Amino acid sequence: xxxxxxxxxxxxxxxxxxxxxxxxxxxxxxxxxxxxxxxxxxxxxxxxxxxxxxxxxxxxxxxxxxxxxxxxxxxxxxxxxxxxxxxxxxxxxxxxxxxxxxxxxxxxxxxxxxxxxxxxxxxxxxxxxxxxxxxxxxxxxxxxxxxxxxxxxxxxxxxxxxxxxxxxxxxxxxxxxxxxxxxxxxxxxxxxxxxxxxxxxxxxxxxxxxxxxxxxxxxxxxxxxxxxxxxxxxxxxxxxxxxxx
Numbered sequence: 356x357x358x359x360x361x362x363x364x365x366x367x368x369x370x371x372x373x374x375x376x377x378x379x380x381x382x383x384x385x386x387x388x389x390x391x392x393x394x395x396x397x398x399x400x401x402x403x404x405x406x407x408x409x410x411x412x413x414x415x416x417x418x419x420x421x422x423x424x425x426x427x428x429x430x431x432x433x434x435x436x437x438x439x440x441x442x443x444x445x446x447x448x449x450x451x452x453x454x455x456x457x458x459x460x461x462x463x464x465x466x467x468x469x470x471x472x473x474x475x476x477x478x479x480x481x482x483x484x485x486x487x488x489x490x491x492x493x494x495x496x497x498x499x500x501x502x503x504x505x506x507x508x509x510x511x512x513x514x515x516x517x518x519x520x521x522x523x524x525x526x527x528x529x530x531x532x533x534x535x536x537x538x539x540x541x542x543x544x545x546x547x548x549x550x551x552x553x554x555x556x557x558x559x560x561x562x563x564x565x566x567x568x569x570x571x572x573x574x575x576x577x578x579x580x581x582x583x584x585x586x587x588x589x590x591x592x593x594x595x596x597x598x599x600x
Contacts, residue, residue, distance in 0.1 A: 361430050367448060368408070368423035371589070375403065375410045375421070379592035382419050384534045384541045386489045387574050388566025391534035391541040393419040393558050410539075411473055417558025418473040421539035421587055426454045432578050446589040447577060448538060452491075455537050455584035459490035463510045463521065469497050469533065473542055482533060483507045485515045485562070491536060491572050491584045494562065498530035516564045532560045536586035 362370055374380040378401070382393040395401055395414050404411040408423040428449045433442035449455070469482040480497045481504055487494045498504060506524035515522055529546040543558040554561070573585050 361428055363428050364425050365423060367427045367429035368421075370429050370446070371410055371421050371448065371587075372405050374589055374591060375405060375412055375419070377592065381590035382541065383588045383590065384492065384536055384539070384586070385494065385561075386487065386492050386567070387569055387571035388563045389487050389489075389492070389494050389534075389561065391494075391532060391543055391558070391560045393417050393541045393543075395557065413473050414558075416543075416545050418542040418544075419539070420473050420541075421448075424450065424454065424538065426450050427538060427586075428583060430579065430583075434576070444591050445577075446591065447573070447579060447585040448587040448589070449579060449583035449585050450537055452582055452584050455491045455586050457490055457493050457535065457537065458484065459488060460484045460486045460493070461488035462486040462512045463507060463515060465508060465511060466495065471540070472497070472533075473540070477531065477542075480531070487515075487562075487567055489567075489570065489572060491586060493535045495533040495535065496525060496530040497533050497542075498528060500528050500530065503528040503530060515562075534560070538586040 378395050378397040384391050399414050402413045410421045412419045430447045430449060432445055432447065434445045435442055463486050464484045466482040466484055469480055470478055472478045477497065480499045482495050482497045485494045485496065503524055506521045510521040513520055526547055532543040534541050543560050545555050545558055548554055573579055579585055
């Protein structure tokens with residue numbers, strides 16, 4: 356795939372299938388200020404399922420699911436490297452805005468048992484939408500912890516970062532984070548780091564209220580054409596560094 360070539364439909368999904376088999380490829384799903392990342396190591400045990408219209412990759416630290424939709428468009432671009440003064444490849448997989456639309460909840464809401472969880476053992480846990488309010492992604496937590504479930508139910512209809520909101524209970528319980536788009540989901544099982552800590556290696560999430568307040572589906576530096584919404588991103592291996600952007 357060249358740096359300017361866009362792929363559509365099943366051609367775009369064939370690209371995703373190839374990358375799902377490569378542990379060096381990183382994946383992300385989210386909006387500007389709220390994102391989940393799925394990364395795995397080459398030697399890390401992983402359950403990889405590659406089907407004509409669905410991909411699933413699960414490790415002990417997190418999981419990825421992607422599905423094929425006719426309207427999907429894979430758009431390659433370059434982004435600044437985190438570690439080097441150069442640009443590295445990335446691919447934004449987009450849908451037309453109407454196809455990308457999710458619930459767009461603007462407050463905490465209980466969804467119910469996560470029947471669509473990637474691992475069977477997680478399907479009885481309760482899923483709560485954190486209400487980031489952007490229509491292309493639902494940023495959720497999933498838990499069986501009765502204390503956290505009670506706290507989130509009390510917080511229903513309120514904002515996550517309200518001064519008396521549930522963010523303290525979420526940080527204390529460190530539940531699974533589940534980010535969902537029309538093209539799939541990323542699940543993160545690793546603990547949430549403390550406020551003064553760093554994100555762990557491997558799957559992790561970032562939820563930054565000051566950036567979320569901009570109400571953007573993506574950073575202004577990512578060249579997404581009008582009418583399309585990024586629903587999943589790939590960060591392929593490149594020639595130098597760790598193999599990811």
